[in-house]
């Protein structure tokens with residue numbers, strides 16, 4: 001339970017002795033949070049409520065990071081995260097979403113195939129615009145599950161890791177009866193395409209050993225109908241936030257940290273929470289002094305980061321079937337595609353094209369207009385009478401220097417404990433963000449939890465140094481969460 005929604009901040013206690021570059025002034029413990037995504041904002045909120053002096057440095061001119069609700073159509077549309085994965089009270093974000101009264105629209109329930117789609121929620125078409133019969137979609141969905149079970153056997157028999165794609169081909173060699181032909185094969189490729197979307201990566205790079213190690217909460221998947229931004233804004237209320245502050249150097253000393261931003265300005269504190277994306281850490285654009293230990297650098301290098309994007313198309317009116325997803329099946333998963341129908345959840349005539357992996361990377365090389373045209377051409381294949389969009393939005397999470405990727409995933413041959421290694425603190429640096437979440441990587445609720453965890457570790461460590469652990473409120477665990485039911489429509 002985040003204590004961040006308390007309106008009255010406990011009184012700062014004085015008397016902790018902190019030497020700031022020789023100033024020797026008595027002051028309260030202090031922390032710099034780097035990165036204003038959900039992880040950073042949650043950490044900053046928790047430490048502020050635990051009476052720390054907190055400053056949050058964010059490189060963009062907005063908060064939220066990979067939570068990005070855009071309002072340029074006159075209503076909220078999420079260009080980054082839009083689902084709450086696991087619509088249930090066990091979800092770490094549920095108390096906050098419940099208390100804010102934010103409605104959720106469930107696109108799939110507990111009976112999801114693989115992770116995020118159930119069999120009733122979509123309409124699939126071939127390239128000629130013929131709808132795939134629903135019985136075939138259901139049958140192939142069941143076959144897909146059987147194939148996945150067979151890959152499990154392959155995993156158990158082999159010490160060496162391999163890609164999901166390789167495991168599929170081994171299964172087909174052993175069980176030719178699971179091979180599908182013609183239209184059924186194309187539908188199977190569509191399932192694979194959806195699986196690749198979940199990891200934002202291609203099946204030849206996803207680890208057989210690691211792909212299902214995350215924890216899936218019950219309750220299916222719910223779209224945040226009013227966008228995710230209210231969650232960020234609530235957590236950020238009253239904090240000292242410096243937008244447009246791109247951190248370029250993080251130096252740690254025996255008694256604190258010194259953080260430098262692009263224009264040379266420096267900030268000092270007892271500790272820092274580093275809540276920047278894995279892609280940015282990989283790019284080495286932030287200098288750590290002294291350098292991070294080898295085990296941390298290796299974890300940064302080895303954990304995968306994939307790309308998923310959204311091309312949001314706003315139409316004059318609805319001309320498509322009333323389903324959650326529209327899909328195009330093809331010979332290869334690269335050729336398949338899908339659109340999320342936002343009309344069902346929000347009432348607005350909007351379709352969201354969502355490419356992932358290599359396709360997303362290829363589309364990022366195009367101009368916005370060309371990307372929109374590409375998505376529209378996919379739509380025209382299945383609905384030849386489709387009218388052109390009146391407005392659009394295009395995300396570029398792979399090339400945006402503030403993210404350099406969409407979310408993390410397990411690559412072939414690398415251990416799942418990389419997430420934990422990314423999280424482990426180094427001296428007075430505490431790490432947070434989706435890529436530090438062992439249980440829920442690549443998600444908003446996972447990133448949120450790591451923010452709280454880093455805040456609590458930081459609080460303990462800083463106060464232990466002064467022998468003051470009992471003087472300050474714990475970051476979490478003392479409040480009994482108020483149970484407010486989630487507002488869910490569909491199912």
Ligand SMILES: Cc1cc2nc3c(=O)[nH]c(=O)nc-3n(C[C@H](O)[C@H](O)[C@H](O)COP(=O)(O)OP(=O)(O)OC[C@H]3O[C@@H](n4cnc5c(N)ncnc54)[C@H](O)[C@@H]3O)c2cc1C
Pocket residue numbers: 034035036037038039040057058059060063064065066067079080081082083084085245246247248275276277280286308309310395397401402403405406407432433434435441442443444445447
């Ligand atoms: C297209 C897409 C769809 C997604 N869909 C879902 C979904 O439906 N449900 C779900 O649960 N998750 C989804 N995710 C994943 C989810 O968005 C992320 O896991 C989560 O938002 C990550 O939060 P974070 O705080 O770890 O990182 P971020 O939100 O990326 O925050 C990091 C912050 O650090 C800032 N920063 C970067 N460099 C610097 C620097 N040098 N100095 C200072 N600040 C810096 C960034 O600007 C950013 O604000 C999706 C992601 C994408 C991209």
